Amino acid sequence: MTAIKDIINWLASPAIAVTLSMVGLVGAMFCKPLWTKKGGILLFATLIGGFAFSFTDPNFRIVASMPDNVPILGMLFLVGFFFWYAMYQAHLNDARLAKGLPPLEKEDSDKKVFTWPDLVYVELISLIVCSIVMILWSIVLKAPLEEPANPGAAPNPAKAPWYFLGLQELLVYFDPWMAGVVLPTLIIVGLMAIPYIDTNPRGNGYFSFRERKWEIVMFCFGFIILWVVLIILGTFLRGPNWNFFGPYEYWDPNKLVPLNNVSVSEIFWVKWLKTALPAFWLKRELPGILLVLFYMGALPGLLSKTLFKRFYEKMGTVRYVVGVNLFLIMLAVPIKMYLRWIFNLKYIVNIQEFSFNI
Amino acid sequence: MNLEKSWRRLQQQVVETQVWKSIFRVGIPNTNRKRVLAVLGNVVLHLHPVKTRKSGVKMRYTWCAGGMTFFLFLVLTFTGLLLMFYYRPTIEYAYGDMLDLREQVPFGIMREMHRWGAHAMVITVWIHMFRVFMTGSYKPPREFNWNVGVVLLVLTLLLSFTGYLLPWDQLAIWAITVGSNMARATPLAGYEGPFAAQIAFNGVNLVTAGSDARFGLLGGRIVGANALLRFYVLHCVFIPLIAAFLMAVHFWRVRKDGGISGPL
Numbered sequence: 001m002t003a004i005k006d007i008i009n010w011l012a013s014p015a016i017a018v019t020l021s022m023v024g025l026v027g028a029m030f031c032k033p034l035w036t037k038k039g040g041i042l043l044f045a046t047l048i049g050g051f052a053f054s055f056t057d058p059n060f061r062i063v064a065s066m067p068d069n070v071p072i073l074g075m076l077f078l079v080g081f082f083f084w085y086a087m088y089q090a091h092l093n094d095a096r097l098a099k100g101l102p103p104l105e106k107e108d109s110d111k112k113v114f115t116w117p118d119l120v121y122v123e124l125i126s127l128i129v130c131s132i133v134m135i136l137w138s139i140v141l142k143a144p145l146e147e148p149a150n151p152g153a154a155p156n157p158a159k160a161p162w163y164f165l166g167l168q169e170l171l172v173y174f175d176p177w178m179a180g181v182v183l184p185t186l187i188i189v190g191l192m193a194i195p196y197i198d199t200n201p202r203g204n205g206y207f208s209f210r211e212r213k214w215e216i217v218m219f220c221f222g223f224i225i226l227w228v229v230l231i232i233l234g235t236f237l238r239g240p241n242w243n244f245f246g247p248y249e250y251w252d253p254n255k256l257v258p259l260n261n262v263s264v265s266e267i268f269w270v271k272w273l274k275t276a277l278p279a280f281w282l283k284r285e286l287p288g289i290l291l292v293l294f295y296m297g298a299l300p301g302l303l304s305k306t307l308f309k310r311f312y313e314k315m316g317t318v319r320y321v322v323g324v325n326l327f328l329i330m331l332a333v334p335i336k337m338y339l340r341w342i343f344n345l346k347y348i349v350n351i352q353e354f355s356f357n358i
Numbered sequence: 359m360n361l362e363k364s365w366r367r368l369q370q371q372v373v374e375t376q377v378w379k380s381i382f383r384v385g386i387p388n389t390n391r392k393r394v395l396a397v398l399g400n401v402v403l404h405l406h407p408v409k410t411r412k413s414g415v416k417m418r419y420t421w422c423a424g425g426m427t428f429f430l431f432l433v434l435t436f437t438g439l440l441l442m443f444y445y446r447p448t449i450e451y452a453y454g455d456m457l458d459l460r461e462q463v464p465f466g467i468m469r470e471m472h473r474w475g476a477h478a479m480v481i482t483v484w485i486h487m488f489r490v491f492m493t494g495s496y497k498p499p500r501e502f503n504w505n506v507g508v509v510l511l512v513l514t515l516l517l518s519f520t521g522y523l524l525p526w527d528q529l530a531i532w533a534i535t536v537g538s539n540m541a542r543a544t545p546l547a548g549y550e551g552p553f554a555a556q557i558a559f560n561g562v563n564l565v566t567a568g569s570d571a572r573f574g575l576l577g578g579r580i581v582g583a584n585a586l587l588r589f590y591v592l593h594c595v596f597i598p599l600i601a602a603f604l605m606a607v608h609f610w611r612v613r614k615d616g617g618i619s620g621p622l
Contacts, residue, residue, distance in 0.1 A: 044378075068477075071477035071481065074481065075481045078481060079485070079488075080484050082421065086489070086490045103621050105419060105621050108419075108620070109411045109414075112410065113410060113411075113412050114385050114397075115407060115410050116385070117395045118415050119414075120397075120403065122415055122417065122422070123425060126429070134475055138467040139473050142460075142470060143470045143473040145456055145457070146527040147529060148526065148527060149449070149531035155529075160537045161537060175543065176542075177545055177548070177551050179429075180539075180540025180541075181548075191508045192477065194496060195497060203497075206493070207621060210439060215494075216492065219491050226622040231538070249394055286618065317549060318462075333380070338518065354556060355555065356556065
C-alpha cells in the first residue's frame with residue numbers, strides 16, 4: 001500500500017505529472033477506442049476508483065475535503081466528462097463523414113421547431129435542475145469563514161483564488177511580470193485571435209476531430225494542460241512555501257527544498273568560458289538575448305519554410321506571424337518548465353538593472 | 359387516460375379564470391399562431407427567436423452550458439442583492455456582518471448560494487467556451503461574438519476575484535494580496551516591474567509603491583479599507599453592469615449571426 005502511494009506521490013511531482021498529462025492527453029486524442037461509450041466508462045471508472053482509493057488516505061482527505069476545494073474536484077470531473085463527451089460525439093461524426101454522410105447535427109439543424117414549447121421547456125427543466133443542485137449544495141456544505149483578516153499574519157501557503165492557481169504555479173518558473181501580467185494578457189489576446197487565425201472553414205457548427213485536428217489539439221493543450229492541470233497542481237499538490245507535496249504526503253511546513261538555480265549568463269560565462277561575469281549588462285546577457293531573439297524572431301521564419309510551410313501558405317503572412325508567435329509563446333511555458341527541471345535554469349535573460357528577467 | 363382527461367379539465371378551468379386571463383394575454387399556446395405570440399408577446403421570452411434550429415434545442419449539442427452560466431448570473435445577482443441588505447464594506451463591520459449572516463439570519467443559505475454559485479459559474483463558463491470551441495462555433499460569422507464571450511469570461515473571473523475579498527477573512531485578504539501583487543510587476547506601470555525604475559524625472563522615481571498600478575487597483579499600499587470599498591463597488595455595481603450590457607450584446611449577436619450554430 002505504502003509502496004503504491006510512494007509511486008503515486010512520485011508520479012505527481014510537477015515534472016512527471018506535466019509530462020505524463022501532456023503525453024497522455026495528446027496520445028489519448030488519437031486513441032479512438034477511448035472515445036466510445038466503453039472507453040468513457042473505463043476513463044470514468046479509473047477516475048472514480050483512483051479518487052475512492054485516495055480518499056482512504058488521511059493526508060489526501062485533509063486537502064480534498066476542504067469546502068472550497070469541492071468545486072475544484074467537481075470541475076475535474078465535469079471537464080473530464082465533457083472532454084470525453086465532445087470527443088465521443090466528434091468521433092461519431094467523423095465516422096459518418098468518412099462514409100460521406102453529413103454530421104449528426106445536420107439532420108436536426110435543417111429542421112426548425114417552435115421556441116415555445118420545445119426550447120422553453122428545455123430551459124425550464126435546466127433551470128429547475130440547476131436550482132435544486134444549488135439549494136442542496138448550499139444546505140449540505142456551509143460556506144467557510146476563516147479567522148478575521150490580519151494583514152500581519154500571512155498564512156502559509158498564501159494562495160490566490162483557485163482559478164488563478166495555474167498562473168501562481170507559473171511563478172515558480174517565471175517572474176511575476178511574465179506569469180502575472182504578460183502571460184494572462186496573451187491568453188486573452190490569444191483566445192480572441194482564434195477565430196481570425198483559424199481559416200479552416202470545415203467543422204463549423206458540429207463536433208468533429210478529423211476535420212480540425214490541429215486546432216483541437218492546440219486548444220486542449222492550452223485549456224487542459226496549461227490551465228486545468230496546473231490549477232489541480234497548484235490546489236492539491238502545493239503546500240507550505242509553495243513546495244510540492246504528493247497527494248498522500250503530509251503538508252510539512254518544515255520541508256526543505258534546495259534552490260540552486262542558475263541563469264544562462266552564468267552557464268555561458270562562468271561554466272563554459274571559465275571567466276567572471278562581464279560587468280556590462282548587454283555583454284553579460286548577450287547569449288540569453290540572442291536565444292530569445294532567435295526563438296521569437298528567427299524561428300517563425302525558419303518554420304514557415306520547413307515544418308509550418310503548409311500553414312504559412314494557407315494562412316498568409318499576417319495570420320501566420322500572429323498565430324505562430326502566440327503558439328511559440330504558449331510552447332515557451334512548458335519549455336521553460338523543462339529547462340528548470342532538467343538544467344536548474346533560472347533565467348534565460350537576467351537583466352537585474354531593469355528588473356527584466358525572462 | 360382518465361387522469362389525463364381530468365388534468366386537461368383542470369388546466370382548462372384554471373386558464374379560463376379572470377385572474378389567469380388578466381396575466382397571460384394569449385392563453386395556452388396550442389396553435390402555431392399562439393406559439394408565435396407566446397414568444398413575441400413576452401418580455402423575457404422575446405429574447406428568443408420564434409423558431410429555433412432543432413439541433414440548438416438538443417442538450418447533447420449545447421450542453422446548456424451558456425444557459426446555465428446566465429442562470430447562475432441571475433442567481434448570483436439575486437442572492438447578492440439579499441446579501442447587500444446585511445453587509446457593510448468597512449473593515450470595522452465586514453467580518454462581523456459575515457458572522458451575523460452565518461449565525462443570526464434565519465434560513466441563511468444565501469451566502470452559501472452566492473459562494474457556491476460563483477464557483478459554479480466560473481466552471482460553467484469554461485465548459486461553455488469549451489463546447490463553443492469544440493463545435494467550431496466561433497467560425498464566421500460568429501467571430502465577434504466569440505470575442506464578446508472572451509471578455510465575458512474575463513469579467514466572470516474578475517467578478518469572482520473582487521468578491522473574494524468581501525468576507526474579510528484570512529482567505530480573502532491573502533488571496534487578494536497574492537493576486538494583486540502581480541500588478542506591481544506590470545512592465546512600466548508597477549514599481550517592481552521591468553523598466554519602471556527607469557521612469558524618473560530629475561532623479562525622482564515616478565513609479566513608486568504609492569503611485570503604481572497596484573496602488574491604483576487597491577487605493578493604498580496594502581489590501582486595506584480602501585481596497586475593500588473599491589472591490590465592493592466593482593463587485594456589486596461596476597462589473598455586473600458591464601457584464602449585463604455585454605450579455606445583451608452576446609445574446610443579440612447569437613440571433614443576428616443566425617441563431618445557435620449548426621452545420622451549414
